[in-house]
Structure formats: C-alpha cells, structure tokens
Amino acid sequence: MKQFATWNVNSLSIRLPQVLDWLAAHPVDALVLQETKLTDDKFPTADFGAAGWQVQWFGQKTYNGVALISREPATDIVKNIPGFADEQARVIAGTVGGVRVIGGYFPNGQAPGSDKFAYKMGWLDALRGWVGGQMQAHEQLVLMGDYNIAPEDRDVYDPVAWAGQIHCTPEERAQFRQLVELGLTDAFRLFEQPAKSWSWWDYRNLAFRRNQGLRIDHILVSAALKARVTACEIDRLPRKNERPSDHAPVVVTIDR
DNA sequence: ATGTCGAAGGGGCTTCGA
Helix, strand or coil: EEEEEEEECCCCCHHHHHHHHHHHHHHEEEEEEECCCHHHCCCHHHHHHHHCCEEEECCCCCCEEEEECCCCCCCCEECCCCCCCCCCCEEEEECCCEEEEEEECCCCCCCCCCCCHHHHHHHHHHHHHHHHHHHCCCCEEEEECCCCCCCCHHHCHHHHCCCCCCCHHHHHHHHHCCCCCCCCCCHHHHHCCCCCCEEEEECCCCCCCCCCCCCEEEEEEEEHCCCCEEEECCCCCCHHCCCCCCCCEEEECCCC
C-alpha cells in the first residue's frame, strides 16, 4: 500500500508541531505542503530529520513556498515549472518509490479580470504543458496541492453566491478539466463521498463550525495509478486544532 | 463588520494576501 497527501499549512512555522503530529499518525509515503511562507534558510529540516523524514523544500519570504516530505529520499527534484519564469515558489516535484509526485500551490487569482487572475491563467497553461510531458516520462504520477479551483458546483457550499467568483469561474473550471483531459483523474471522485465535503473553510464567519467551505485541494492521478486507488479522503480533524490551518489535508491510498 | 489569520515593519499598530 502507498499513500500520498497534500496540505496547505498556512505558515509552516506556526503549523510545524501539527504537521509532525499528523505525520506520526499518518506515515504516508509522501506529503506535499503549500504556503510554508519560509525562506529556504529557515526551513526546519532538522525537525523533520529527527522524526525520520526526508525533505525537499522551495520557499521565499512571506508568501507561497512548497515542500515535499517523504519516507524515502525523493529524486529528480524540480522546483517551479521549467521554462516558466516565476518569482513565486509554487511547485516542487520529485520521484518517490517509482511515483512522480508533483506538489503545487496554484495561484489564488484574487478576482476575475485582475492581473493576478491573468497570472493564474498563464501559470495554469504552463503547468499543463509541463505536466503533459511529465506524464510521458512517468506512468505513475500524482499531481496534488491547493488548486484554488472548485471544479464543480457540488464542491461549493453556496454555488449560487459563488457563481462566477474566484475559484468558481468558468475559466478556472475549464483549466481543471483540461488537466483532467491530459489523462488524469480526480481521485476524490472515484468514490462515493459525503455531500458537502470541503477541504478549505474561511477563518471568518465561523465557517468551519457551519461547514461552509470549498473543495479546492485535489489529488489527480495518472491512469496507471487510478486502477489501483482504493481510497481518497479529506482529513477534517486537523481543522479542529486550536490554531488550525484554514485547509485540511487530503490523502490518497493506492493498492500495493 | 470585508466579521480571521499570518507575515512584515518596527516597536503599536497598519497593510497586504488569502
């Protein structure tokens, strides 16, 4: 059995104890983190090492930042999208146990029509081009992270209020579908899931208590892995911690 | 209340991003 997971931690400095606790309880083969918000010199390599984890990291000051935590060392590390000039640290990829693991912190996009929305679209175009090539080279591949896209209305607590808003625009949803059309599958939707399954709840408005959220953190798997996926779940438990991230981890389980 | 959280700059608060 293999397990891969993704978690936007919204500052690894704040969330490090929770991440180590979670890893102890969920010894996955690989976990990708988003929004570490750490420069590379500040990454807590020793803390992960002491707990028996291998780490690859790629960060910047204040914003963004990604990491790849794994049991076995990851090889063929790639940081950000090759050929796409980007000031922002958003992608880390490595091969773990024969599986190509790609972790991404997709741009938020702020609002349709904004400069940040245009950046999001360009970033997604570049990602798709690169991931397509990665799929040619790696039969077993997972693309996971904070996509900042709710793919369908059933991924939104109030689809009427959110219609056309950021995370829910037709352009973003088309981008998600185009990633799927590369030959990837949304592992979460391979299974019957509880209605109102979200991976993110705003800190404001008691959104978690009211279960008002979005499903914007995803794990897409290649065809070779799809045939072996036995489960995919959102772990809401860390969202109940005293100082939680606004996102919950998502985990996929693969047979053998 | 655009209602919270986290980082940064700078030394108490505001501003930015999400």
